[in-house]
Amino acid sequence: MAPDNNRINCRGCRHGRDFCSSFTHNPFYLLAAACCFRSSDRLYQWLIGNKWCGPYIRNYREHRAIPRYAKITALILLWGTIGHAVLAVLDHLWLRILLVAIAAGVTIYLLRLKTLKP
Secondary structure (H helix, E strand, C coil): CCCHHHHHHHHHHHHHHHHHHHCCHHHHHHHHHHHHHHHHHHHHHHHHCCCCCCHHHHHHHHHHHEEEEHHHHHHHHHHHHHHHHHHHHHCCCHHHHHHHHHHHHHHHHHHHHHECCC
């Protein structure tokens, strides 16, 4: 009996969604800023001036700090999605251990960053 392709595709999409939702937006903002900083001053100024991601980038570059709510949100999303993946999605023990180790490393990094005072 041939595997049901729709079922396989849906399961793959679910795993992709779970994996991608474990990322917070800050690393992507910082990566975009790093790329723009080296390539185009105009794009970098636009990114820094953006009302959504500009403050995150400026605070990180100037103070090496992020706001408390960003830390809390990042940790809740990180451990919520990693916990879901480890407890409900993944079958392999080595993959579970790897995800928990990555989450622990990210947690340590976030907690070592300075917290911005409001």
